[in-house]
Amino acid sequence: MLAWIGRTVVIGAIVCTGLPVSAQTCVPLPVVGGTGTEVRKTISIPSIGPLARSNWDTGFTVSGGPYSNYVARITPRSEGNYAVQLNLKYSNNLVDKVFDENVELTRKQPLKITVPPRSSENPVQIDLSVGGGEVVGNTYTLSVEGCR
Numbered sequence: 001m002l003a004w005i006g007r008t009v010v011i012g013a014i015v016c017t018g019l020p021v022s023a024q025t026c027v028p029l030p031v032v033g034g035t036g037t038e039v040r041k042t043i044s045i046p047s048i049g050p051l052a053r054s055n056w057d058t059g060f061t062v063s064g065g066p067y068s069n070y071v072a073r074i075t076p077r078s079e080g081n082y083a084v085q086l087n088l089k090y091s092n093n094l095v096d097k098v099f100d101e102n103v104e105l106t107r108k109q110p111l112k113i114t115v116p117p118r119s120s121e122n123p124v125q126i127d128l129s130v131g132g133g134e135v136v137g138n139t140y141t142l143s144v145e146g147c148r
Contacts, residue, residue: 026071026145029126032059038143043131056131059089060144066122067146074128074142075110080135086113088123095127102132105140 028037039058047054062070072086086099098115105111117123126144 024147026147029060042139056129060126069116072113076105076140078138083132085129087127089125
């Protein structure tokens with residue numbers, strides 16, 4: 001399925017800007033409630049109601065836009081079948097779920113997910129969820145960039 005090195009997943013219709021993604025200018029987005037533009041996490045057990053929450057969710061604040069697309073990069077330290085979701089959150093509280101798949105990831109091989117925003121507006125936050133019962137205890141690095 002996704003068995004090549006440097007995997008890229010393109011979701012939705014990307015608005016043509018005349019430049020390939022690699023020639024675009026991309027800006028790392030800051031982690032919500034954290035410091036920096038990259039986060040490293042070890043996957044906790046799945047949520048079991050309101051008392052035990054998992055650490056699968058991570059948000060990135062969209063600043064300095066507008067951007068023609070967003071690029072999320074997940075680099076696992078261990079291989080496994082990861083549940084990955086990517087949502088674009090807008091200022092009117094609407095959320096677009098643009099990626100929701102179980103993906104077999106290979107150690108130190110990044111999964112790159114490229115998604116465009118709505119044509120009429122840009123999101124205020126990019127939310128990712130990375131987890132899965134089979135990969136509890138695995139560690140990964142996550143970052144998101146806004147590109148134009």
